[in-house]
Amino acid sequence: MRRLLVTAVLATVALGTLPGAAEAHKSRDLRVATYNLSLNRPSQGLLREHLANPDVDDVYRRQAKNVAEVIQRAHPDVVLLNEFDYDPRAAELFAKNFLGVSQNGAPAQRYPYRFVAPSNTGVPSGFDLNNNGVIDTTPGDQAYGDDSYGFGLFPGQYGMVVYSKYPIDRSAVRTFQQFRWKDMPGNLLPTDYYSAEEQAALRLSSKSHWDVPVRVHGKTLHFLVSHPTPPTFDGPEDRNGRRNHDEIRFWADYVAGARYFYDDQGRRGGLKRGQDFVIAGDQNADPLDGDSYEGAINQLLEHPLINSRTRPSSAGAAEAAALQGGANATHEGDPRYDTADFADTAPGNLRADYVLPRKGLKVTGAGVFWPVQSDPLSRLTGVYDPVWAPVNGFPTSDHRLVWLDLHK
Template sequence: MRRLLLAAGLALAVLGVAAPASATSHKRDVRFATYNLSLNRPAEGLLREHLANPGVDDVYRRQARNVAEVIQRAHPDVVLLNEFDHDPEAARLFAQNFLAVSQNGAPAQKYPYRYVAPSNTGISSGFDLNNNGVVDTTPGDQAYGDDSFGFGLFPGQYGMVVYSKYPIDYAAIRTFQLFKWKDMPGNLIPTDFYSAEEQAVLRLSSKSHWDVPVRVGGRTVHFLVSHPTPPTFDGPEDRNGRRNHDEIRFWADYVKSARYIYDDKGRRGGLKPGAAFVIAGDQNADPLDGDSYDGAINQLLDHRLINSRTAPASNGAAEASALQGGANATHRGDPRYDTADFADTAPGNLRADYVLPRVGLPVRGSGVFWPVRADPLSRLSGVYDPVWAPVNGFPTSDHRLVWLDLAVRR
């Protein structure tokens, strides 16, 4: 019976409709999710302005309503949102004006707990990190983003936020925004590209790494979230590919309680041995295809403490790969597992977004919100269209929401 229920839940999920809890899970199941929803805006303060006025009918509000509907239809209990400009007020407004208001009949979702913190994106380093001969300190242009600790046209662009229906242990949160790349033993810094002075200040995380403890009944689950840089937009030195690899490696070491790690308050060490955790985020790395450095994501997928046996899938991703062709036709990976629609660029569609639990946390169901085109909800994923160019070319995002149902004992 359990196998039949799970199969039914997955069948609904791959069509783009998250199965109701009664169909797929036990009362103790918790749905964890990650979603790069492209709620980044081209100028500081614009996201807050857009979310404060939900009734305006323009491309920005339509996109915000669409991504809110995706979240409502997937109804995660704990969710990481990538590419959400850093602004605590914007995070509140999105929850209040969009998620808590039904979109097209989808069930409103209320998240009484949320967490947002600063990002390295758009923070000037004071150095010429792209080696173009100029230290750019003027926010708003490409060169400024390249010379920042993490690419961004202004401080906090492409940030993150966590929403939760379960209590967050705010006092126990750990952030690693300031951790230096050089302090990771065996790091992959291209020392022939960065000067000694630059290597001394470079931060590992292109946004940040957060350990957000969530209390599920009597148990704490550490929600380990991040958004490593894409392994592209560089040169033969592969500085972004190398950084992506080491940003992913950080969690692989953290769950093994590595002593070299220190957080932004100076506390040393990784996760306490035996602690429950879920790693989530747009890792910008596919296990078989794309531009990753040295199989970066396999540091997590092959980790002895991480359960990667369940790979969330969708029929919509398989259909998109076949219809779009191009680079997809040469991919080695199974297209059902793709989570990002990059058909308009060289890599093709990839598996980039992950929800990975600790070994021992039973997985009850999983899915990727990528409806097939015959499904009415495919309007929420769509295909690249210039009409959506101000918001990344899609009615929601070029990424898809990925979810996993876990049995968390209470």
């Protein structure tokens, strides 16, 4: 069945009916997007340095210009960027020197509002969380990342930033960086792996969870964003798979109004009843394939308050699965919905990135920026190439921008 679906999509592509770039949205629509753009850098401060000097011609600036062009061609009104090292100045420089400057003729995008906050990545926990017998305190080491509250070679690596063309109600923003895993009722914390002291201190979010209220024509839309840990890089205890599951569950409980939450400012409770929201981010979980803990993403996809019927798709994803083969040929999921180009041996391409609105919000369009190879814009997604190894092996990212249009 998967092979038949791929063949049908490729036949449609041959007829030229599926554009590679995101379609222009109507002025009365609000385009919301998520993009893991892999703009993280190997050492602290390097991202700021690269973004402050856009005219230097190297692989780092070329990648930054490419991801900026993807955003310009998709032109979202509100967008979450994952894997953007925490640095408020770097967030300002990316908006000014890259998004605000036309890349290859794409229309410059100006985002007068943005939100950035600290991440748990690379923040030392003071514990031996990988159980190798040593508490690593040297930034830059793999073991240092393992022993941090969230994996990172330095504080803030793989952080997040939100850009918006509409005002952000900063006084109402909620961050949950310090919410402890043990305080989620019925959590999956592996108590036979972590010591009692570690269990008492561990934070749930590998980066952070943010509720960012955006004011759109007098109404508030809660932009609920996060980036759960990959459910891999662990052992039989499945500590990362379990954490990924509960990081995803966070939003399932939050939009239902659960009372157990407390944010970094001490305010308690989940989202109030009846409020509009969109959940966005690289969730690192596919509903049918990959290594995630059983049912992880279905906590959102099957949630009674969440509209998961609109599934952003692309012809490029279907084409990539057919051309790359490998693990892709064994997948159960429809490749049109893939959003990440992962190793063909394992796990193959997956649906990892989501934009999920509240039921009742009118969805007018959706898509994944993954052009087919015959589209000139495929240069922005590309395939793995050692030329791009200093960044992540791709001209932009191994993830694709995912967007959704909502009627205002």
